[in-house]
Amino acid sequence: MSYRAPVPVKQCLILVGGKGTRLGDLTKGTPKPLLEISPGLRFLDVVIRNISRQGFTDIILLAGYLGERVSEIYDGQTVLGAKVRVFIETEPLGTGGAIATVADHLDEWFVLMNGDSLFDINFRDFSAAPPTTAIGRLALRAVDDASRYGSVEFVGERITAFREKHESMGGSGYINGGIYLLSRDVLAYIDGETSIERDVFPQIVAEGRLTAKLYQGYFLDMGLTDTFAQAQREIPHFLDRPCLFLDRDGVINEDKGYTHRPEDLKFINGAPEAIKFANDNGFFVIVVTNQSGVARGLYSLCEVDKFHQEINRRLAATGAYIDDFYNCPYHEDGIVPEYAVANHPDRKPNPGMILRAKRDWNIIDAQSFMVGDKPSDIEAAVAAGIKGVLFTGIDLQGLINNQIKIRLAQKM
Template identity: 55%
Template sequence: MAVRQAVFLVGGKGTRLGKLTATTPKPLLAIAPDILLLDLLIEEAARHGFTDIVLLAGHLGDSVERLYHGRQIRGATIRVIREPEPAGTGGALRHAAGMLDPWFLLANGDSWFDINLRALAVAPPRDRLARMALRSMEDTGRYGSVELHGRRITAFTEKKAATGPGLINGGLYLLNRAVLDHIAGPCSIEQDVFPELVRQGAVDGRVFDGYFLDIGLPETLAQARRDLPFRLARPAAFLDRDGVLNTDRGYTHRPEQLQWIEGAREAVLALNEAGYLVFVVTNQAGVAHGFYHEADVHAFHARMQTELADIGAHIDAFYHCPFHPDATIRRYRHPSHPDRKPNPGMLLKARREWRIRDRGSFLTGDRDSDIEAANRAGMPGMLFDGGNLLATVRQALAAVRPVAGPLPKPIFTETPAMQAG
């Protein structure tokens, strides 16, 4: 079963940021006008398929609760748990014991590590209690270093003793709920719990090379405000569904009918690893003709997500068009609905709802109507004529990347309100 819960530690005081965090929790600091760091972290978890998001709040927790508790963000439900008194990151986790899944993702709420979260959460280890995302650094002095042998973490070196290049803790973890057995009272997960688990051989590590930054210092907060706006917009891969991702059986809609095209899941994973947003855009005339319901479309897509998660992959969003000019169900009858390919409505809707960088984006489909929809949206369309989808996607990536060019400059500047926190 895929891991669906993500827990964020958002209770720290952020004392090194001085007056910036006197009245604002560190994760609620603005990275751009109207964009908080915690907004971005939650959206990342949600688009990777984590549908239960828990925020462990402490310092100024009423602000976190007021902004997020009970909200829905990209299909994920947000819950805020406020600890009654400061008890460290370990104590905060212990306080949430009754709400934790058997396996869950745990993340620091004050750092950005741009990785495929599904790859971290895939196939939880049976013989260990934790998996840690690691990052290679030229200078580990500020963070402390991590020793990795094979996939097992064997030791930590404290900040003061760490020097030179090495691996650091990236602040993202896959944890088994049994970790709570090692938390008796107020403590730090990083300083108290993990070292003990490492001595027991209960922690493995995975190395990722994504962009990493924490906002614990004024200079790194300023760097986040300079860098992250360049990285918020991603290129997108739009994929037709039947005949491209799965075998087209004719009005395919039952989850048990799902049969992946050769290389399809691996193609999605390759796009995830390349930093692309991945969208499915599919005409579903079977709904218009009364053969099945839109709920069946959603159920089929949920099965796809589950089976993609098995290899560490995910689709960011599914778009379907149930309309048809000859629909037997009146409410789905439309002479030329904007969403029905070859019209580009689904692609344009994705552009409105996501931060998409046009350069580098493309569509892959198996019909002329797919390619026409891409052309009308102003992006390249790659025709898939069967075979291995991974090979086609690799060709598409090679074709569009040379013209992707540099990222555009930010369209905003840091405001006086942001400078004051």
């Protein structure tokens, strides 16, 4: 029997309905998440790109105040393969009531998040293995002063209490990061105008059915004038990340010779764990792979894409993901005329695929590196201006983790 990974959570709901009154004149004609943090770049653009790059394909924006503006910009758009839909509430219904308006569109499990805050977590880790006896999971963050936000108390994974701002003692604690993994069973707790935080979560906590997971990534709520100014200073740089480039066959998966069928996918020992380590530490993970089997007529580009989809589907079960795949189907000995090209710029050892990735993604060259199992991989990396690391078949996880730790130390 072939291996079947659990189906990953694919749906994300983003709340973009608030008026943003604390920002004064800035939001009189513009919904808060649509404010530009740099010319041509809206805060919501960053939120959507960050979730879609991690493999979510159905993004629903729950709009209210000036919702037509949100719809004009985003409804029907595709961002990194994710389809964006906008639903506008006809009257204020609260964060819970907004969910109920799209009840007929909800998956069994979905992520709900705020569109005016940014919490840099591994969403694939957060949404992996939904809790079997709970209705939801919250992403929490440790802070030095929890009294500014209100705090969350928990034992093990189970949340036991919420403390409002006025109830929280000064000092460190854990705050609600505004990202929730929810079962559609949450609808049973919603009736009319409802706050998911004030009305629903306390009920679920009382039943022992709300859990927590801790993260320590970058966090910013841009709802105040000072934090919006902070967003303008910091968020554009949030998009810049180091990248782990990977060859595919012989590095990620066992090379069985022109491997392309999903049922033939078998990970190299330690590959999912190493990829997750890169995800958890803020690296892009991008695959660059020669696929001359397309030129030789052994399989199609569509089959290559299906194989890559299977890689990410199985990785999702372990809380890992690959941001993007680049492949070169060209070879001088090809029998398919359109791919029978000698020395194509994309074919390693040429650096074309890496250079294309650098144009498409905000990659920090100095901290990036390529892991391959052939000299041609290393040559391509060097030609593209990044470090190449040869995998000899021994301890892939240790090799990649060590390289990442070295680069993180350089950043400090």
